[in-house]
Amino acid sequence: MGWVTTISVWIIPMFIALILVTGTIKKVPTYETFVEGAKDGIQMSFSIIPYLVGMLVAITVFRESGAMEYMFTKLRPFLELVGIPAEIMPLALIRPLSGTGALGMTSDLIATHGPDSFIGRLASTMQGSTDTTFYVLTVYFGAVGIKKMGDALKVGLIADVIGIAASIIIVSIIFL
């Protein structure tokens, strides 16, 4: 554990030092260049707003109306038939939609079942192994103004299904 945390803490500062030292050696006007590049950041953040507002409002309405909950209960018997633990399903379904929602659910599952239980380990693996597809899609494409997403959403969602299935299979093999 020690080295893992050490790497995580050191990597960013070291990377910054590398950039600044290389820039100075190569005689780049570092500060001016920084300001020049940084300006883009402001504009970019603002251009994401419309995309993210549209997506998040739709997802929040869907969740708060109870539709998401209903979907879980309907899917439950079918999923149990395939051997997927029912407790984990809401997390699997919310993972591509909402990052904060998934994180909250993972904490909740770990708190209820214990971090070292099967469900706790599975939730941890699932949380770490895929990202919030809708968020990534909205932010990355929104920032550079891509409106026609092509097959991106399909590819992202299929990758999520693969990641979730892989988590269940791998955790079952290793910890059961």
Place this chain on the structure above:
Amino acid sequence: MVNIIWVSLFIIGLLFAAVNGTMDKVNEALFQGAKEAVTICFGLISVLTFWLGLMKIAEKSGLLRGLSRLLQPVARFLFPEVPKDHPALGYILSNMSANMFGLGNAATPMGIKAMEELKRLNGGKNEASRSMITLLAINTASITLIPTTVISIRIQYGSVSPTEIVGTTILATACSTAGAVLVDRYFHYRRMKKRM
């Protein structure tokens, strides 16, 4: 497809609220969702401004080009459309390595910058190019080596071995990334066929 999903989320939600009598919650959700989105974007300003400034120095000093040369063999396979030594590859590598170490805050600006470069390569069209879809697929599958957030949650709840899930996470993430790349390839060839 995005349009259909977007409208369905709303309509299904609204129908549900009408039947279940949760319309007041929907009203709340409208404002809550919008507010959350704007809050996220404001949070991004600080991160994006700092990293894009710093990465500009990396670009001008040639560091980014050096990084992209390191990635060459992988990049040739994943992004055949991107020319050799292009700065986009440097941003892609930075994005992937930040993701691997669970540094989402640093990964997002690099990913966006990579997208921008890829858009330029695509003639500035508002349509996603092949490379852009690949980059997105890799990001949604998120290659993780150290799931920092999860480890800290596990510590918080008193796990005997907070890092025991690192191995399973790496395996699962390898599967989903490999899956994403394969699915991405499949859709690419399907598009090519359609065009012929």
